[in-house]
Amino acid sequence: MHILVIEDDIEAASYVIKGLTESGHLVHHAADGKDGLGQALTGDYDIMIIDRMLPERDGLSIVSALRAANINTPVLILSALGEVDDRVEGLKAGGDDYLTKPYAFSELLARIEALSRRHTPEQASNKLKLADLEMDLMKHKVKRGGEIINLQPREFRLLEYLLRHTGQVVSRTMLLEQVWDYNFDPQTNVIDVHISRLRTKIDRGRDIPLLHTIRGAGYSLRETA
Amino acid sequence: MKLHETSAFRMAFRFAGLFSLIVLFALIYVYVTTLQEFKEQIDRELKQEIGILNNHYNKHGLDSLIQHTKNRQQYGRHLHHYYAVSDLTFKHLSGNDFLTGLIQTNQISPAQITFIDAHDVEHGDEDDNRLRIATQLIANNYWITTGQSNNSIEELEEHTFSAVIIAILVSIFSTMTIGIFMSRQVSAKTENINQGLEKAISSNFKQHLPIPKNEDEYHELTIKLNLMLSRIENLITGMRQVTDNIAHDLRSPLTRMRNRLEVTLLQSRNEDEYRDAMESAINDCSELLKTFNALLSITQAEAGVKRDDWNEIDLSELATEMAELYELVAEEQDLHFQWQKPESIKIEGNRQLLAQAISNLLENAIKFTPPTGTISLKLYIDKNHSYIGVCDTGPGISDHDKDKVIERFHRLDNARATPGNGLGLSLVNAVAKLHNGQLQLSDNNPGLCAYLKLKKTQ
Numbered sequence: 044m045h046i047l048v049i050e051d052d053i054e055a056a057s058y059v060i061k062g063l064t065e066s067g068h069l070v071h072h073a074a075d076g077k078d079g080l081g082q083a084l085t086g087d088y089d090i091m092i093i094d095r096m097l098p099e100r101d102g103l104s105i106v107s108a109l110r111a112a113n114i115n116t117p118v119l120i121l122s123a124l125g126e127v128d129d130r131v132e133g134l135k136a137g138g139d140d141y142l143t144k145p146y147a148f149s150e151l152l153a154r155i156e157a158l159s160r161r162h163t164p165e166q167a168s169n170k171l172k173l174a175d176l177e178m179d180l181m182k183h184k185v186k187r188g189g190e191i192i193n194l195q196p197r198e199f200r201l202l203e204y205l206l207r208h209t210g211q212v213v214s215r216t217m218l219l220e221q222v223w224d225y226n227f228d229p230q231t232n233v234i235d236v237h238i239s240r241l242r243t244k245i246d247r248g249r250d251i252p253l254l255h256t257i258r259g260a261g262y263s264l265r266e267t268a
Numbered sequence: 269m270k271l272h273e274t275s276a277f278r279m280a281f282r283f284a285g286l287f288s289l290i291v292l293f294a295l296i297y298v299y300v301t302t303l304q305e306f307k308e309q310i311d312r313e314l315k316q317e318i319g320i321l322n323n324h325y326n327k328h329g330l331d332s333l334i335q336h337t338k339n340r341q342q343y344g345r346h347l348h349h350y351y352a353v354s355d356l357t358f359k360h361l362s363g364n365d366f367l368t369g370l371i372q373t374n375q376i377s378p379a380q381i382t383f384i385d386a387h388d389v390e391h392g393d394e395d396d397n398r399l400r401i402a403t404q405l406i407a408n409n410y411w412i413t414t415g416q417s418n419n420s421i422e423e424l425e426e427h428t429f430s431a432v433i434i435a436i437l438v439s440i441f442s443t444m445t446i447g448i449f450m451s452r453q454v455s456a457k458t459e460n461i462n463q464g465l466e467k468a469i470s471s472n473f474k475q476h477l478p479i480p481k482n483e484d485e486y487h488e489l490t491i492k493l494n495l496m497l498s499r500i501e502n503l504i505t506g507m508r509q510v511t512d513n514i515a516h517d518l519r520s521p522l523t524r525m526r527n528r529l530e531v532t533l534l535q536s537r538n539e540d541e542y543r544d545a546m547e548s549a550i551n552d553c554s555e556l557l558k559t560f561n562a563l564l565s566i567t568q569a570e571a572g573v574k575r576d577d578w579n580e581i582d583l584s585e586l587a588t589e590m591a592e593l594y595e596l597v598a599e600e601q602d603l604h605f606q607w608q609k610p611e612s613i614k615i616e617g618n619r620q621l622l623a624q625a626i627s628n629l630l631e632n633a634i635k636f637t638p639p640t641g642t643i644s645l646k647l648y649i650d651k652n653h654s655y656i657g658v659c660d661t662g663p664g665i666s667d668h669d670k671d672k673v674i675e676r677f678h679r680l681d682n683a684r685a686t687p688g689n690g691l692g693l694s695l696v697n698a699v700a701k702l703h704n705g706q707l708q709l710s711d712n713n714p715g716l717c718a719y720l721k722l723k724k725t726q
Contacts, residue, residue, distance in 0.1 A: 143561070143564075145557050145560060146557075147550075147553070147554060147557065197592060223589065223593060225620060225623050225624070225627075226620055227565065227620060227623065227624040227627065228558050228561050228562070229627055229631065230558065230628075230631050230692065231597060231631045231634065231635070232597070233593055233594060233596075233597050233627075233631075236596045236597045236600055237593075237596060240596055258547060259547055259550050259551065259554075
């Protein structure tokens with residue numbers, strides 16, 4: 044993916060750029076708000092990572108300007124520790140996701156991959172499919188190998204989210220945010236427990252497990268380990 | 269602070285100036301109008317005198333008039349009155365000849381009474397050297413002239429002038445004296461407050477101000493200042509505690525991480541070993557980040573999150589969601605989980621923070637309750653409050669420790685072995701306070717009940 048990083052902290056930016064480049068992305072960097080907006084308006088990017096506090100022009104106003112110019116590239120807003128964590132304001136300005144510093148790089152990576160997927164227009168199909176796992180969104184039914192699996196409503200939403208991000212790594216906080224709509228860090232393994240319950244239902248007794256745990260990052264739904 | 273530097277003194281000084289100015293203007297007005305009235309009075313008398321003489325002439329003729337003027341001059345009342353009669357060519361016929369001389373040298377009108385001011389008139393009487401003179405032509409034949417001493421006006425002028433000076437001096441003196449007295453009184457009170465504050469500052473806000481006996485505005489001010497001082501003291505203590513705790517609680521994981529990495533570097537290892545070491549370092553970092561985020565959440569809850577994040581929340585729905593989220597976790601630990609959804613209970617609040625608070629209570633209960641125990645999520649209301657809380661059958665918290673566990677980073681001895689950062693209940697407490705409520709800890713015999721007591725929305 045072609046990613047624009049607008050971040051004035053050069054050291055932080057260099058790690059992000061290195062990490063993203065090594066993960067196979069093409070990264071451009073802008074160190075202040077003015078330059079950032081210029082690049083964002085002229086370049087063709089798949090994702091933009093924009094720090095909230097920037098010299099010359101603040102991050103939120105860049106996002107608003109982009110949206111006003113009808114540029115709908117997904118934007119992930121970064122906000123620093125100590126600033127008011129105003130997620131609502133960030134999303135209202137037109138941001139697609141919001142991450143508070145300090146964050147784990149794996150979290151950032153997972154989120155931008157999720158954002159890029161969200162951005163590609165989804166097929167109008169009412170069915171999601173991975174290998175022999177099928178989800179019928181209209182009938183609210185899940186089958187694996189033709190066999191019906193009974194899921195609780197929340198388990199259904201969890202699996203739906205995983206299916207929509209097939210092949211990607213999703214973090215625990217992303218799941219808590221997207222499936223349960225909470226954005227705090229639980230101190231216990233609450234998400235793991237729900238994942239393992241779901242795993243029992245869809246993977247137990249199957250030759251090919253689909254739901255994988257990615258160490259230090261989260262989970263991924265895919266055919267190959 | 270010196271007296272002349274105090275605002276009370278400056279105010280008194282300005283007030284004295286203003287007051288003296290007002291007195292000055294008032295006295296000048298009195299002086300001018302009195303003088304005017306006095307002059308008019310003299311002119312009226314002179315006019316009256318001319319009238320009397322005119323009548324006398326008309327009735328009795330010139331000789332009698334001359335006699336009459338002499339008589340009038342000799343009466344005590346007319347001692348300072350002067351008369352003269354002369355003919356058309358100013359030939360002096362009778363009376364005080366200097367008057368005839370005066371009317372001769374001044375422009376006078378034959379048609380009406382003419383008034384003349386004469387100074388330095390030499391006629392043998394030093395006291396009467398200033399005269400006001402009136403003259404009129406009668407019967408087209410004779411000038412009758414009468415004069416009156418003007419010296420009393422001069423005296424009046426002098427007296428009034430000195431009276432004005434004295435009055436101004438007195439008013440300046442008295443307002444200044446009163447001003448100094450008042451500013452002394454006031455600055456003594458402010459000085460007390462100042463000294464008290466100095467002591468408070470040098471004692472790190474431990475010492476408070478002595479409360480004055482009189483119940484005036486200084487009494488009130490002192491009470492408010494004392495409230496502020498206690499608040500500052502609490503904040504400082506809180507901050508110091510947090511700093512100490514951060515130093516202690518963050519240093520150990522950082523040291524552990526550093527040691528692990530150092531030991532890994534001591535000798536060359538294979539890739540898997542390096543990978544393991546780095547992964548555990550990342551895990552340590554994640555824990556640290558969690559601690560930081562928890563601290564940040566507490567700070568935000570304490571600072572009061574912007575109210576535009578607030579919505580109407582159905583506590584019953586929220587609790588059901590939390591129950592659904594944590595029921596599995598409890599069951600996995602072999603704990604019974606109880607939750608009965610009541611009818612909807614709506615309050616205004618921040619959904620994320622309330623959810624996190626409930627989650628912290630549930631996580632605590634799950635963490636500390638031994639297997640086969642029971643955890644119940646409870647929600648009920650009374651007249652003024654909603655209560656949402658968690659009861660468990662764990663070890664509970666002794667009354668002695670109930671206050672302590674709310675402090676940041678405070679971990680009871682039996683909790684040291686479990687994972688956690690000692691921030692959970694601090695956050696719950698901060699969230700409760702943000703919603704105008706409080707965190708209540710009570711005994712469940714055995715176990716602990718922790719309730720968020722929230723004020724009902726009107």
